[in-house]
Structures are given as structure tokens and as C-alpha cells.
Amino acid sequence: MRSLRCIAVDLGGTQIRAARYTVDGVLEARVGMPTGAQESLASVCQRLKSVIRQVWPPEIPVAGIGIGLPGILDYKRGVVLRASNLSGWVDVPLRDNLLDAFHVPVFMGNDAHLAALAEHRFGAGRGVSNMVYLAIGDGIGGGMILNDTLFTGGHGRGAELGHMTLDVHGPRCHCGRRGCLEALASGTAIARRAQERLERGEDSLLRTLVDGELAQITAQEVGIAVQQGDSLAQAIFAEAGGYIATALVNLMYLLNPELFVLGGGVFRAGDAFLAQIQEAVALLAPDNYREQTRIVPAALWEDVGLWGALALVMMELDL
């Protein structure tokens, strides 16, 4: 068993990456290439098989292949129902396709679900039975470990943490509802809020950071401005952090988890945002819930997609 290897694949909109790990989680090989998402489905599948072959010399026995991708999956049937950033990926029987090519078990997962699994197995959530992973980037996604198991819901569409309505009268979300967490506190929402306030003429370092090109502002710039003491940027982080705290407290009441793990691009700008969130949770959550739930930053960053795909294979094969 120890001589077996696992193949992990992170199929993203811009890069496909693959790696070979031992079942003890030791990385042995890793490659990447552009996804070419604008090309045909068949061509992306070709590249996918090619990266797998690059990390898998024929003489090495492999226990299984895990693949994470940004999409909605039918976990039971191994079908990609729809994938963001991969055009034409509708009802793709990816598992059978790869099974035919490689003749080892193939497992697939939504990338945010697998990031949760990765943090639980290899990162900030080790040893915890119930945790929620929240990824705050351009959008907001997440994954949940409940009773030590990845929970994806009845049809694999659970943990869509970005679409929790927090303000029924709030800004319209692309999902059609109002005041979803994603519309209030994603990187995109933070950037838009900054732009709006600067357009109204408010004073801020942000203007100089982007040479007056307000459309260039992202949550990263807001984070940089916060670190430099900019009060507009601080107010925007406080507002978004308040919404995230409200969502976390909702989840405390609902799932009473031991741990929240916060990841995603918005946290790359430093710890200021995390601190805002922790502070707001302290004000909103009842003592007993707050004391039972830690809020920590993600431990895995660059390779979280690969770690997640590996964790999926290990979970499914009970390794």
C-alpha cells in the first residue's frame, strides 16, 4: 500500500496543474500548463490527460486520480454539470472519460469543497470534526466538513456560502436575489464600493495607488491602503468584514462548528481583514458560541487545489 501513489489535478480556468503524491502526502512531481479554456472541450480534455501522463511514469502504481474544478458536479455520476470559466463544459462525463483512459479510480470535486477538505486533512483544520471553509476572492465560495466528512448536500450543490442573503434590501446579486454575502463582501464588492466612494469625491490613498484609474482598484489595493492607515479603505474593510462576521455568526447558530478557516485572494493583502472579521464576530456572537469556535486563516495557499484533489482520493479510498 505504501508504494502506491495518488495523482492530483487542479483544473482551473487559466492553468491545469497535476502532481503525484505518495499516500503519505509527499510531493514527488508537479507540472502545469495553460488550460486553453477558450479552446474546445476535447482539447482541454487532451491537455488534462497530458498533464496526468507527465506526472505518472507507466511503471508507477497509482491508487487513484483526484480532480478539482470550479464547477457544479453530480458527485454520484461523476459528471460536470457546469463549470465556471470553462466554456462548453455542460454535462461532461469526465469520470468515465478518464477511467477509460487510465483504468484507475477517478474522483472529482468542486474546487471550494476540495479546498475545505485540504485544510481539514493537511492544513488549518487538522483534528477538527466540524469546520467551515470560506473562500473570499472575486466571488465567495466554501466547503464544509461536518462530522469529519466532506458535506456537499443532497445533490452536491451545498456550501454555496456566497449566496446567503444578509440584507433583503441590499444590492442586487448576480443570482437575482438581494444582499447576498457575495454581493456585499466579495473582492468584487469591496472594489466596487471603493470605486463608488472615490467617484463621489472622497479622499483616499487609493486614488494615487492606481494613478487615478479608479477602474483598476481591486480588493488588493484596498488592503494595501488599509495597511498604510487610509481611513476610507479601513471603513470599506470594516463594512465588508461586518457582513462576513454576520454570515459566520449565522453559521455558528446553524452548524455550531469548532472552526472557521478563511481563505481566498482577499486575505493576501495582509491580516487586517481577518482582524476586522474577528473583531466584528466578537461583538455579534453570544459568548458560548464564540468560545466554541475559532476563526483562523487558511494554511494552504498556492497548492490548495492539488492538496484538495489528493485529500479527495485519500478520503474516497480510505487511505
Place this chain on the structure above:
Amino acid sequence: MRSLRCIAVDLGGTQIRAARYTVDGVLEARVGMPTGAQESLASVCQRLKSVIRQVWPPEIPVAGIGIGLPGILDYKRGVVLRASNLSGWVDVPLRDNLLDAFHVPVFMGNDAHLAALAEHRFGAGRGVSNMVYLAIGDGIGGGMILNDTLFTGGHGRGAELGHMTLDVHGPRCHCGRRGCLEALASGTAIARRAQERLERGEDSLLRTLVDGELAQITAQEVGIAVQQGDSLAQAIFAEAGGYIATALVNLMYLLNPELFVLGGGVFRAGDAFLAQIQEAVALLAPDNYREQTRIVPAALWEDVGLWGALALVMMELDL
């Protein structure tokens, strides 16, 4: 095994009820007496033991005792941390207390959690793997079955569905936050909203229903007025139903359950409220989620507390 019996107890703020069931769920005996919640803890415990003895003749072999109560429990240690409507119930080691008296396994659960379990095992949720039970009465509570198992969270405090913030700028909730579901759509909130609008002078049948005593209005009267075509009452049900629908759609995104079971006193006034909720969900939920999730009324009413306590024993003893 078939000759074994289970004892189920429903310890409420006004009544203690106990029943004896066969392990096939056949009711053999049932008694009830006033809780006497204003009396001492010791006296309530005495009554509790007394109702158990009344349904348990000494010659009958019993597999276990299940108890549901309206409180926050430490499931692992079998301790009542706090109970609503039972004064002085703080850190009560109820399980050990009953174990000493009866020498059979004792299991305890929060009443809303157990109602979910009862609906899953004996009621509207039979055969479903993932369901959420929402109880809308004076307050709002609930329970969740995830992956065929009662999920109560890391420390047994999960499924507090009433404290999901839906409107950060909404009315203050008794928990200290704003715009929780309970503050917007509980029986208490519905009644308060009706009173407010009548006090402002709006016209409605409700005024005659309570002989002008606006303080007498409850959600029941609002339901009766809806059935009689009263437009103010209809507007209030539509508003509250919209909030509940928003909460259900949040839960669809989060847990992607196959089923919502709606119970609690507010639904006793007829089907109008359920219809409002289903209509609002149809407008708010994306097609794929809506098609995967049914919304049905609870099947168990009067005895749901006893069925839940029975289901708990059967779950824990794998009967």
C-alpha cells in the same frame, strides 16, 4: 429484541408526558401531568421519574429511555446546560440522574432537534437523506438530518434556524443582533406586526376578531383573517412568508437538502402560510435548487415530542 420496549418522555414547560412504545413504534401506554415548572428542580425531576414509572410496569424489559426538552444540551455528557421555561435548570446532569434511578441507557435531545428526527423516522421525511425541519411558533427553531443522521453541531447547539440574520438593518432580535428570522417571521413577530399596523389605524377583520383588544392578537387570528380574505392579514403573511422563503433559499444554497418540513403553531391556522412560503421560494430559488427540494408540512403534531424521544432511542441503540 422484539419484546423490548422504549420509554419516550417529552419534558415541556407546561406538561411532562411519557409513553411506552414497542421497538416497532406501536404506542402501548401514555400519561401526562403538569410540569410544575415554577417548583424546584428536584420536584420536577420527581415528577419526571413518576411519569416514567407510570408507563413502565416493572416486569417489562426496556431498551432505553429518550427525553426531549426545550433546552441547550451537552449531548456527550448528558447534561442540560440551560432550559427555556424550566427555571433553575442550569448544568443539570439529567442523564446520570435517570441512569441511577432506572439502570437502562438514557438519551436526551433538544426538542426541536428531536422533532426533526421524528419527522425523518416516522413522518414527512421518511426515506430522505438530507432534510431541514423548521418549527415556526412563538419562536423559531429547527433540526437537521444530514447524511441520514441527526446533525447537532460540534457542541450540540446547531440548527438554531431562528437566528439567521436576513436583514442587517431590520428589527432588533432578543439575541442582540438585528433582522434574525425569528424577529421577522415568528408567530410573535407576525402578531406584533399586525398590532402595529392596526394601531396605525389600518382597516382589518382582525379588529373584530379580538373585540378591539389588539394585544390579544396572535398569529392564529392573523391566519383566521387570511382565510376570510382580509387583505391586511394577507399582507402580513406574505411579508413573513417572504422572509421564511429567503431563509429556505439560503439553506438550499448551504445544505442542498432534498426536503424542508415546516411545523410549529403558526401552521395550525391552515395552509395559507405554507402556500405563501412555497410561492415566494418559487420566485427566489434558482430552478436547479428548487427542483431538488420539496417543501412540505409536518406530518406529526400532538405527539411529535414523544415520537422524537422514541426515534432518539432507536437511533442511538441502532434499533
